[in-house]
Amino acid sequence: MTDLEFMDRAEAVLRAIEANCDRINDAGDADIDNQRVGGMVTLVFPDRSQIVVNLQKPLHEIWLAARAGGFHYKFDGQRWMDTKGQGEFFASLSRHASEQARVALAFAA
Template sequence: MNDTEYHQIVDEVFSQLEEAIDDSGSDIDYEIIGNVMNLEFDDRSQIVINKQEAMKEIWLASKSGGFHFSYVDEKWICSKSGSEFFSFVKNECDKHAGEAIEWDE
């Protein structure tokens, strides 16, 4: 994939994530500045998701550590766990919020 395709795909991921958070009714604040999306929780903890254009990856940092996601068969897959991006983010949000958050992936 070229740089333009990469940015289009990741921008869509960010949009889907924003929509999922909005639709969930959860109290997660989010902000996108440049290539970085920050999710902030009531306890002020954060999940930071950013584009890594040079690697064509999405990187995520949370209480659990740092994770890299590569685009495989039209899904973003974690190099450490093999988890799909949206499922992984939901699990991390549950941990940060201290409760299960209901949202569609």
């Protein structure tokens, strides 16, 4: 994958995260504050815990930092998959965000 292809795909992930936060906030009581600065999105939950998603252009990876730890994702041609076999990015984001928000949340591409 070229740097340009990575940035196109990775930027789409960040836009999807922002759109999902808007949808979640409009539909329920989760109240997730999302802040975007360049290639990084920070989700802040009511208990002040955070999830940070940022792009690692030199490695062609997306990194997710949550209360549960740090995770790295590479594009496999179809989806962003954890480099240590822990699953797909949006499924993982949904799981970690649900834990931190204490309510079931669903993020999708």
